[in-house]
Amino acid sequence: MAYSDKVLDHYENPRNVGSLDKNDxxxxxxxxxxxxxxxxxxxxxxxxxxxxxxxxxxxxYGCGSAIASSSLVTEWLKGKSLDExxxxxxxxxxxxxxxxxxxxxCSVLAEDAIKAAVADLKSKQSDKEVA
Amino acid sequence: MTVKxxxxxxxxxxxxxxxRVAEKMIPYITEFFGNPASRSHSFGWTAEKAxxxxxxxxxxxxxxxxxxxxxxxxxxxxxxxxxKGAAHFYSGKGKHIITVMTEHKAVIDPVRELEREGxxxxxxxxxxxxxxxxxxxxxxxxxxxxxxxxMFVNNEIGVIQDIEAIGxxxxxxxxxxxVDAAQATGKxxxxxxxxxxxxxxxxxxxxxGPKGIGALYVRRKPRVRLEAQMHGGGHERGLRSxxxxxxxxVGMGEAFRIAREEMELENxxxxxxxxxxxxxxxxxxxxxxxxxxxxxxxxxxxxxFNFVEGESLIMAVKDIAVSSGSACTSASLxxxxxxxxxxxxxxxxxxxxxxxxxxxxxxxxxxxxxxxMKSKIxxxxxxxxxxxxxxxxxxxxxxxxxxx
Numbered sequence: 001m002a003y004s005d006k007v008l009d010h011y012e013n014p015r016n017v018g019s020l021d022k023n024d025x026x027x028x029x030x031x032x033x034x035x036x037x038x039x040x041x042x043x044x045x046x047x048x049x050x051x052x053x054x055x056x057x058x059x060x061y062g063c064g065s066a067i068a069s070s071s072l073v074t075e076w077l078k079g080k081s082l083d084e085x086x087x088x089x090x091x092x093x094x095x096x097x098x099x100x101x102x103x104x105x106c107s108v109l110a111e112d113a114i115k116a117a118v119a120d121l122k123s124k125q126s127d128k129e130v131a
Numbered sequence: 132m133t134v135k136x137x138x139x140x141x142x143x144x145x146x147x148x149x150x151r152v153a154e155k156m157i158p159y160i161t162e163f164f165g166n167p168a169s170r171s172h173s174f175g176w177t178a179e180k181a182x183x184x185x186x187x188x189x190x191x192x193x194x195x196x197x198x199x200x201x202x203x204x205x206x207x208x209x210x211x212x213x214x215k216g217a218a219h220f221y222s223g224k225g226k227h228i229i230t231v232m233t234e235h236k237a238v239i240d241p242v243r244e245l246e247r248e249g250x251x252x253x254x255x256x257x258x259x260x261x262x263x264x265x266x267x268x269x270x271x272x273x274x275x276x277x278x279x280x281x282m283f284v285n286n287e288i289g290v291i292q293d294i295e296a297i298g299x300x301x302x303x304x305x306x307x308x309x310v311d312a313a314q315a316t317g318k319x320x321x322x323x324x325x326x327x328x329x330x331x332x333x334x335x336x337x338x339x340g341p342k343g344i345g346a347l348y349v350r351r352k353p354r355v356r357l358e359a360q361m362h363g364g365g366h367e368r369g370l371r372s373x374x375x376x377x378x379x380x381v382g383m384g385e386a387f388r389i390a391r392e393e394m395e396l397e398n399x400x401x402x403x404x405x406x407x408x409x410x411x412x413x414x415x416x417x418x419x420x421x422x423x424x425x426x427x428x429x430x431x432x433x434x435x436f437n438f439v440e441g442e443s444l445i446m447a448v449k450d451i452a453v454s455s456g457s458a459c460t461s462a463s464l465x466x467x468x469x470x471x472x473x474x475x476x477x478x479x480x481x482x483x484x485x486x487x488x489x490x491x492x493x494x495x496x497x498x499x500x501x502x503x504m505k506s507k508i509x510x511x512x513x514x515x516x517x518x519x520x521x522x523x524x525x526x527x528x529x530x531x532x533x534x535x
Contacts, residue, residue, distance in 0.1 A: 003446075011446060017514055034532030035478050035517060038440055042516035059516040063442035067514060 003064055004098035010068035015075050018057040020044040028121025030113040039066045039106065043113035045077055045085070045121065053077050053085060058113075065103040069093050069110035077114070086118050134499045136450040142337075142489030143286055143314060143431060144454060148382065149339040149490070155385045156341065159378035167375045168366060178377045185384025189333065189346050192387040193312075193321040196351060201367045202375055205345035206313035207237040208360075209332035210280075212347055212371065213309045214241040216357030217278050217330065218250060221307060225275030228252045229306075231263055231282070231292075232472040238280050238311055259474050260423035261290040269300055278307045283315035283331075287456075287469040287485055288422030289431025291319060298327030307355060313337050313345075317390030318398065318428040323348060329355040335379070339490060340386030344379035347371075397490060402429035404488050404497050411501030415508055417521070421456075421470055421483055432486045435470075436504075438518040439511045441481035447507035448484070451500055456483030 003011070019042075020027045026046050033040040039062035046055040056074040060067045072093060077085050093099075093107035139147075148156075159181060167182045169175025183197070190197040203209045218228060230242050232254045242252045253271045257263050263281060279301050281292050294310055301308035309330040315321060317338040323331065331348040335341055349355055349370070363372030409432055412418055417437035435456070436444065445455050456467040466480035475483075486500070512518040517527060 011443070014514060019519065031516065032533055035527065036476075036532070038442075038481065040516050040532070042519075059514055059519060061438065061515045061517045062440050064446050066440075067443060 006072075006097050007064055007068040007099070010071040010097070011064040014058075014067055014071040016055075016057050016071065017059065019059065020046050020055065020057050025124050026121075028117040028119075028124065030116025030118075030120060032112045032116055033062070033109055035061065038062060039109055041066065041070050041109055041113045043070060043073070043110075043117045045114075045117045047082065047121065051081055053080050053082070062106065062109075063103070065097065065099055065106040066109060068097050069099075069106045070113065072096060073110050073114060082118050082121065085114055088114055134493075134495050136499075138451045138496045138499060140486045140488065140492065140496070140500065141452045141454055142492075143289070143485065143487035145336050145342065146339045146489055147491065148336075148341050149386060149389060151389060152340055152382050152385045156378045156382040159381050163377070165377075167377055168364065178375075181377055181381050182375055185380045188384035188388040188391075192316060192391045193323050193331065193333075193348065194325075195323040195348055199323075199348050199351050201347045201349055201370050202380055203345045203347055203371055204343055205336070206235075206311060206332045206334035207345075208371075209334075209345050209347035210235070210237045210309075210311055211241050212357060212360050213330040213332060213349075214238065214278065214280055215245065215360055216370075217307045217309065217355070218245050219358040220356050221277045222250075225273075225277040226250045227273050227276040229255065229268065229271050229276060229279040231255045231257060231280075233257050233261060233285055233287075233469045234280065234282050235286055235311060235313070238282065242280070256472055260426075261285060261288050261421070261469075261473055262423055262426060263292055263297065265293065265296050265300070268297055272300070272304055272306070276304065276306050278309065280309040280311065282311040282313075283321075284312070284318060284428050285422065285469065286314050287454075287467060288433045288473075289314075289427045289487075290422045291315075291426050291428060293426075294328060295326055301329075302327045314428070316387065317394050318430055320394075323350075330357075335383035335386055338386050338390050341379050341382040344376060344383045346383070398429060401488050401492070404492055404494065405429040405432055407494065408432055408486060408488070408497045408501065411497070412504060414501075415505055419479060421473065421475065430488050432488070433470075433483055434486070435475065435479040435483040436508050437479060437482065438515050438521055439482045439508060440515075441466075441483075443511055444482055444484065444507075447511060448503060450503055451486075454485040454487075456480045456485070 022029045030043045042059045044057045045053045048054045056077040058070040060070045090107040090111040163177045165174025165178040167178040186197045307329050311332045313334040329350045334345045419435045421433040466477050470480035
């Protein structure tokens, strides 16, 4: 299967690999996918007090396109507000990485991971407000 | 010494033609080009003599009579001729066939075709180590069973089936027994005077001969009969028409001669390389050997690397030419049906690699491969959330995944 140069670059040199403390109230964690389907993505974002994402980390079990999609979104997320982050569309990811049709699901998974991480963070913050 | 990449570790897919074989073939393309069926001049006689010498060499490797060897285009054709030919000829006696789920597609698909024609087939599931349980084989026999087909050496996991035991059961029940030996020649000793086998398929290109040539052994005593699948000039005693490819046949004969003479030494060397490869790879955590390690040819090592996804694994090891347990089709990843039949999970089947070692593999190749696998598996696991969870002691089978 032929990969685009951008996919290969992210696969060879993935950005922001790692984990943040999932118990930190400023950290949101999204885990999507299933091993049996061949992809699992874990995406974490950390916001500062003004609600801007200052760090993002990922770990992905999946093909080169899945690794590249998650690596790319960690770059895009930094400096964005949560609302801006939630606006990131899979089509933009697929376009940037020139994913072939059979790999579009990798970009969908990356979008889902962002949404899950944002939702996790928002629910943590609303819990805090209630308390 | 530096190694040249990519390193070829896919000898079970095909082997290079041994230079000694190539040298022997060349004059039969240009100089001795006669048709071995031409009886009226020396061009034909020379070609015929070369064909008969080669037939003798093929027969000698497996201790058969040269008259029991029929030339074909390869093991796929041999399997088709044996399975369809015998099933059709003996269909009056019964229409049930026994084979195994882990057979090559060139056995499974002819059997499926016979099913479409009205035959019934039992596909035995092997044990988790890849071997056929003899008792289960016995239990599958029916009064109308006419044919059984069990491969000698499995192409994906290298396990050696107990052909003698299965053959003896077939004899007791009057069942024609076919064995696909494409992966066995030059790797295990085959003695067809002793082995109770009626039909056996061979390929040249798995044993350092050229592609496009193979043979089928058809027992004479007791005589086994077949319906031809290819009709025409009546070559090969009517069993397989078509002008003989003299140069290919000469190549197969020479390749099988070399195999007979060098097999013992070569296998000892390959076993040392396999042991070195296995020891190196077992230094990596969470690796699983697929298939029985004892009843197995030393040429094959099939290993699953847990918590690493198959396609990214293939991308990571492009410096070595190996086969993967996930057949990468255009739309999706299909885990190997052989590994699935052993009961391996989809994840482990996907993350498997078949390393196959051969005549031209060196110790340096093996050491390079071990170092490469260690570094790449390490890198991919660093990226893997599953590996992280495993390290944290989470049982992944108990996690509720958000399926997509």
